[in-house]
Amino acid sequence: MSEQSEQAQYIEHTANWVKQVIMKYNLCPFARREVERASIRYVVVAEHKPARVLQALLAECVLLDEQPEVETTLVILPRGFEGFYAYLDLVDMANDELFEQGFEGKYQLASFHPDYCFDGEPQDDAANYTNRSPYPTLHLIREASMEQALASYDDPESIPERNIQFARRKGSDFFVKLLAHCVKP
Numbered sequence: 298m299s300e301q302s303e304q305a306q307y308i309e310h311t312a313n314w315v316k317q318v319i320m321k322y323n324l325c326p327f328a329r330r331e332v333e334r335a336s337i338r339y340v341v342v343a344e345h346k347p348a349r350v351l352q353a354l355l356a357e358c359v360l361l362d363e364q365p366e367v368e369t370t371l372v373i374l375p376r377g378f379e380g381f382y383a384y385l386d387l388v389d390m391a392n393d394e395l396f397e398q399g400f401e402g403k404y405q406l407a408s409f410h411p412d413y414c415f416d417g418e419p420q421d422d423a424a425n426y427t428n429r430s431p432y433p434t435l436h437l438i439r440e441a442s443m444e445q446a447l448a449s450y451d452d453p454e455s456i457p458e459r460n461i462q463f464a465r466r467k468g469s470d471f472f473v474k475l476l477a478h479c480v481k482p
Contacts, residue, residue: 304341307373310431311339313479315371318472324427324460327446336368345377347387351394357437358400370437378433381412391435405443407436411476424461426472431480 298306315337320328331337338360342353350372357370378384388408395401409430414420447453464472 300343303375304343307341307375307432308339310480311371311373311434312337314431314476317479318475322463324463326450326456327443331368334368336366338367338370339373340370341373341375343376347390350374350378350387351391354391354435354437355394355398355400358395358398358404361404361437361439368439368442372435372437374433374435379411381410381414384408384410384433387433388435403440405438405440407438409434409436421469423464423467423469423472426464426469426476427457427460429472429476431476 315328316332319325320332323329338357340353340357342350344350344353354372357372361367361370374384374387378387385408388406391406395404395406409428410433411429411431412420413428413430414425415422415428418424450456
């Protein structure tokens with residue numbers, strides 16, 4: 298498989314996850330609008346060195362600055378960050394880099410990983426699936442847009458708890474099947 302078709306496959310799988318998990322089950326009540334507007338940018342960064350990933354992430358911040366019609370970017374990391382703890386280290390570095398480069402307050406990161414596990418929770422807790430994705434993914438979010446969306450949403454603080462309750466009600470097997478379906482050819 299060529300690198301280009303491999304990247305297209307990673308994007309397709311991630312877009313499937315956004316539509317078939319995040320949007321369909323309303324894990325992010327703001328996703329539907331962006332999916333329907335086609336304002337989500339999907340970028341594959343095949344680098345496995347943190348410095349290169351950070352460079353690509355900063356380039357996406359610049360692109361978002363220059364292209365306001367692109368609402369958000371999902372940076373897909375198919376290689377090099379399969380281990381959850383190495384990925385968390387990258388997330389910390391990425392947040393530091395956003396701050397150092399003057400993007401704090403403008404963009405924020407949400408993080409997703411196939412093995413995502415909330416601090417202090419067991420690995421097999423279904424609640425972890427609210428942040429599990431087909432591939433390690435950094436989600437760049439415009440803070441101004443998030444503030445605007447949250448202002449028009451009743452009780453936005455309840456979203457994470459509602460998602461956790463939903464995930465636990467559905468169970469891990471439900472989400473394992475959903476994620477597997479997202480990556481089917």
